[in-house]
Amino acid sequence: MFYRVSIYIACLICSLSLRAQFDPPAGQPGSRAIHADSNVFIDWVKDVVVKRGWVEAGNESLGNASYGQESDILGKADLSAVSLGDGGTATLSFNFPIWNGPGPDFAVFENSFSDSFLELAFVEVSSDGEYFVRFPAQSLTQTDVQIESFGSLEAAKLHNLAGKYRGMYGVPFDLDELRNQPDIDVQSITHIRIIDVIGSLDPLLGSFDDEGRLINDPYPTPFPTSGFDLDAVGVIYDTRNLLVPEQNKSAIRCFPQPASDVLYVEFTAPAIIESINVYDLQGKLIYKSNLLVEGKLSLESFPAGSFIVEVSTIDTKIRQVFMKR
Numbered sequence: 084m085f086y087r088v089s090i091y092i093a094c095l096i097c098s099l100s101l102r103a104q105f106d107p108p109a110g111q112p113g114s115r116a117i118h119a120d121s122n123v124f125i126d127w128v129k130d131v132v133v134k135r136g137w138v139e140a141g142n143e144s145l146g147n148a149s150y151g152q153e154s155d156i157l158g159k160a161d162l163s164a165v166s167l168g169d170g171g172t173a174t175l176s177f178n179f180p181i182w183n184g185p186g187p188d189f190a191v192f193e194n195s196f197s198d199s200f201l202e203l204a205f206v207e208v209s210s211d212g213e214y215f216v217r218f219p220a221q222s223l224t225q226t227d228v229q230i231e232s233f234g235s236l237e238a239a240k241l242h243n244l245a246g247k248y249r250g251m252y253g254v255p256f257d258l259d260e261l262r263n264q265p266d267i268d269v270q271s272i273t274h275i276r277i278i279d280v281i282g283s284l285d286p287l288l289g290s291f292d293d294e295g296r297l298i299n300d301p302y303p304t305p306f307p308t309s310g311f312d313l314d315a316v317g318v319i320y321d322t323r324n325l326l327v328p329e330q331n332k333s334a335i336r337c338f339p340q341p342a343s344d345v346l347y348v349e350f351t352a353p354a355i356i357e358s359i360n361v362y363d364l365q366g367k368l369i370y371k372s373n374l375l376v377e378g379k380l381s382l383e384s385f386p387a388g389s390f391i392v393e394v395s396t397i398d399t400k401i402r403q404v405f406m407k408r
């Protein structure tokens with residue numbers, strides 16, 4: 084009896100310590116997933132170099148993963164993807180460097196058909212294409228039983244791992260988490276590297292999270308589609324947000340920063356406004372109007388946080404981040 088009670092308590096402690104603590108699958112309350120159609124994305128991958136991994140890390144005679152081609156990673160997410168294979172990598176570059184704006188700065192898309200069949204990857208960034216820093220990944224999935232080829236994972240047990248949502252929903256990454264890392268500049272990220280997680284529970288083959296836990300994900304997957312399937316990476320902030328063209332430099336100003344009840348939008352040259360949209364950082368449209376009375380946008384109905392205001396005039400469109408206190 085005592086033995087059974089001890090086992091019960093051990094299991095309880097175990098299940099408590101492995102309790103989900105990160106955000107849930109796309110579409111559920113609190114999910115940080117961002118749909119590919121979201122307005123927050125201003126650009127997508129321009130160039131890619133893929134190094135395929137093995138179909139099965141423990142059986143190299145099966146060769147490399149082969150599904151998809153590099154061009155499938157370019158442009159907007161569309162479910163066409165490249166299978167990286169066990170431990171395979173994709174090194175991505177962009178039209179403009181990515182910078183650390185408020186909230187997530189880019190998002191990684193896999194092509195999973197479900198909320199629970201998840202293949203995972205690490206994400207690293209670089210300011211020179213040579214030296215990369217990894218986002219601190221966390222996996223709270225149990226490590227006693229191997230997730231099989233078509234086994235299930237829970238998104239809420241995964242953090243800072245690409246592939247935690249179904250296809251067309253990007254996993255957001257916030258460069259702010261890496262702002263104190265030496266040898267990269269989070270205001271100028273030129274390359275992103277995606278590295279397949281080898282989900283084996285064999286410590287000689289497997290992959291570890293930031294806290295030294297083995298990451299359990301479907302293994303083996305001895306098919307041409309082995310490993311993480313990289314569809315796309317969407318950019319939320321790049322240096323174009325900072326480099327306003329010379330002729331527009333003082334054309335619009337939003338102040339104060341942070342704002343409380345009112346945000347003033349000031350034009351230094353005559354402008355005919357077509358629309359004013361405000362998005363939250365997940366890309367959800369939360370305010371829409373086609374006029375601005377006395378240059379004021381009332382923020383009374385807005386919660387505290389960061390937002391993107393997008394002002395479209397007849398000849399230009401300007402987006403600026405603002406904070407409400």
Ligand SMILES: [Ca+2]
Pocket residue numbers: 182183184185186187188257258259
């Ligand atoms: Ca950020």
Ligand SMILES: [Ca+2]
Pocket residue numbers: 155156157159160161162163164313314315
């Ligand atoms: Ca694609």
